[in-house]
Amino acid sequence: MAMKIISMAALVVVVLASSVLQSTYAATYTVGDATGWTVPNPNNTEFYDDWTDNKTFVVGDVLEFSFTTGRHDVAEVTETAYDNCNTTNPIVRYTTGPASVALNRTGEHYFICTFDGHCSLGQKLSIEVRTGPSTAPTPGSTPNPSSSASALVATISLVFMSIALALFC
Ligand SMILES: *[C@@H]1O[C@H](CO)[C@@H](O)[C@H](O)[C@H]1NC(C)=O
Ligand SMILES: *[C@@H]1O[C@H](CO)[C@@H](O)[C@H](O)[C@H]1NC(C)=O
Ligand SMILES: *[C@@H]1O[C@H](CO)[C@@H](O)[C@H](O)[C@H]1NC(C)=O
Ligand SMILES: *[C@@H]1O[C@H](CO)[C@@H](O)[C@H](O)[C@H]1NC(C)=O
Ligand SMILES: [Cu+2]
Secondary structure (H helix, E strand, O other): OHHHHHHHHHHHHHHHHHHHHHHHOOOEEEOOHHHOOOOOOHHHOOHHHHHHOOOOEEOOOEEEEOOOEOOEOEEEEOHHHHHHOOOOOOOEEEOOOOEEEEOOOOEEEEEEOOOOOOOOOOOEEEEEEEOOOOOOOOOOEOOOOHHHHHHHHHHHHHHHHHHHHHHHO
């Protein structure tokens, strides 16, 4: 009976710890790193495509769009609108820079700037957001030490199991 209670307590602690650690270690990415959110150089219109290379985005991560208010904006749009740089009726629009956008659902996310011509010149970003631990932190992102978080959770649960066994076996 007491063993059962201890095990339950251990389980509760582990679950709480893992949820706290997950929310604590979500990564924040500055879109475009030092370049920020702007019209890319004409010889590099794929700039934001390249920026997403080797990055994995997970639910809870945050995109920080760094731009001067009134010079650019950020609109989340549909895939069709993204492809056509259609700035009519965006899903949501952020007009004040810098803008922090929390990635709170999985799937594709599409962002464009609605200022005249900017999207067509390459100021557009599409990313896929997954569940699970984020990988490959790169310069400009806050590392996401999910593996050390899981290790910590495993350690905590091991400690509780040991205590329970020592006391009741
Ligand atoms: C693009 O052009 C700029 C000058 O406008 C130059 O400084 C930069 O090195 C060029 N980048 C590439 C990848 O060619
Ligand atoms: C992405 O990773 C591949 C393989 O690890 C590497 O060849 C490539 O240079 C990386 N790209 C960037 C932009 O870091
Ligand atoms: C842009 O999207 C709107 C709907 O959001 C649509 O009515 C309009 O026809 C589209 N414009 C173009 C040029 O595709
Ligand atoms: C997701 O984030 C947007 C803003 O970034 C917010 O309006 C929305 O309520 C959030 N949805 C959930 C389920 O948290
Ligand atoms: Cu713009």
